[in-house]
Amino acid sequence: MNIDIKAAPVAADADLDTPVIACVGVIGAGQMGNGISHVCALAGLPVVLLDVKQEALDKAIAIMGRNMDRQVHRNLITAEDKSAALARITASTDYAAFGDCDLVIEAATEKEEVKKAVFRTLLPHIKPSCMVASNTSSISITRLGAATDRPGKFIGMHFMNPVPVMKLVEIIRGIATDEPTFEATMALAHRLGKTTAVAEDFPAFIVNRILVPMINEAVYALYEGVGSVPAIDSAMRLGANHPMGPLELADFIGLDTCLSIMQVLYEGLSDSKYRPCPLLVKYVEAGWLGRKTNRGFYDYTQTPPRPTR
Numbered sequence: 001m002n003i004d005i006k007a008a009p010v011a012a013d014a015d016l017d018t019p020v021i022a023c024v025g026v027i028g029a030g031q032m033g034n035g036i037s038h039v040c041a042l043a044g045l046p047v048v049l050l051d052v053k054q055e056a057l058d059k060a061i062a063i064m065g066r067n068m069d070r071q072v073h074r075n076l077i078t079a080e081d082k083s084a085a086l087a088r089i090t091a092s093t094d095y096a097a098f099g100d101c102d103l104v105i106e107a108a109t110e111k112e113e114v115k116k117a118v119f120r121t122l123l124p125h126i127k128p129s130c131m132v133a134s135n136t137s138s139i140s141i142t143r144l145g146a147a148t149d150r151p152g153k154f155i156g157m158h159f160m161n162p163v164p165v166m167k168l169v170e171i172i173r174g175i176a177t178d179e180p181t182f183e184a185t186m187a188l189a190h191r192l193g194k195t196t197a198v199a200e201d202f203p204a205f206i207v208n209r210i211l212v213p214m215i216n217e218a219v220y221a222l223y224e225g226v227g228s229v230p231a232i233d234s235a236m237r238l239g240a241n242h243p244m245g246p247l248e249l250a251d252f253i254g255l256d257t258c259l260s261i262m263q264v265l266y267e268g269l270s271d272s273k274y275r276p277c278p279l280l281v282k283y284v285e286a287g288w289l290g291r292k293t294n295r296g297f298y299d300y301t302q303t304p305p306r307p308t309r
């Protein structure tokens with residue numbers, strides 16, 4: 001990982017109009033929120049991490065510690081970098097903790113009404129100059145921004161999972177997003193050691209517009225009996241040279257997130273080719289969400305994980 005560890009705040013080169021980001025807030029302490037907090041803290045930024053559940057916060061701090069230990073063992077960071085980074089993170093269930101933040105990145109559950117409710121609660125607690133980003137995988141940035149009091153300072157910052165490892169951040173401007181907000185979030189992504197791809201505000205942007213329909217098609221192949229779970233995954237690993245099979249990847253992303261993205265594509269583009277597979281719907285209804293619930297297309301209580309179909 002190529003992270004620039006500095007304590008200085010972030011600003012684009014010699015551009016006095018670009019807002020400075022000296023403190024970052026993160027909402028949602030799930031797999032993405034903990035990854036975003038991890039990379040921001042390692043890059044020298046104070047981080048305020050919030051979740052509705054204290055247990056999610058405790059789990060996120062423990063996961064960040066374990067993931068940083070792995071980086072220490074690989075000589076990517078030192079033990080001092082790890083303890084300094086963890087010391088920069090404040091975990092809270094109280095939105096008042098965001099008072100000093102210059103940017104708050106929302107990484108709560110992929111549901112539009114959840115995100116809009118989060119913004120309604122957040123806005124009274126942040127400075128007028130504070131920018132707001134959403135890590136949404138698919139929902140319209142323009143629509144989310146319009147639900148806030150600051151559409152000009154609202155932007156999409158789509159990190160990839162796992163955040164400390166994956167190099168890309170998609171940056172998505174809503175129709176109202178102003179240039180300083182765009183420049184500041186680009187500068188932040190680069191400071192975190194990431195490469196940016198700028199996507200237009202269309203459903204699911206670039207990566208998930210292409211990736212998630214492929215996953216949905218793999219679930220259809222399973223549903224129609226074209227192949228078993230291991231056959232589909234090894235066919236795509238060995239036949240298309242993908243590092244993970246599509247069903248393994250779906251479990252890794254979270255089946256609820258995959259389904260939400262398909263629903264956004266289906267509704268947003270009004271095209272039947274994005275119809276979510278009924279088997280994906282059934283797994284989500286069963287609460288089989290993949291790795292995060294220990295069961296999806298594989299059962300993760302078994303070693304090695306056992307296919308569930």
Ligand code: NAD
Pocket residue numbers: 027028029030031032033050051052053056107108109110111114117118135136137138158159160161252253254257292
């Ligand atoms: P997750 O289920 O692991 O975590 C979501 C967290 O949000 C949970 O801890 C939950 O308690 C919290 N939460 C729910 N409602 C909340 C609220 N009202 N206020 C504060 N916290 C709340 O989900 P995730 O995989 O981390 O996904 C989070 C976001 O990141 C989604 O928008 C998702 O689409 C996006 N995303 C996910 C991936 C991925 O591979 N999983 C990749 C890129 C982006």
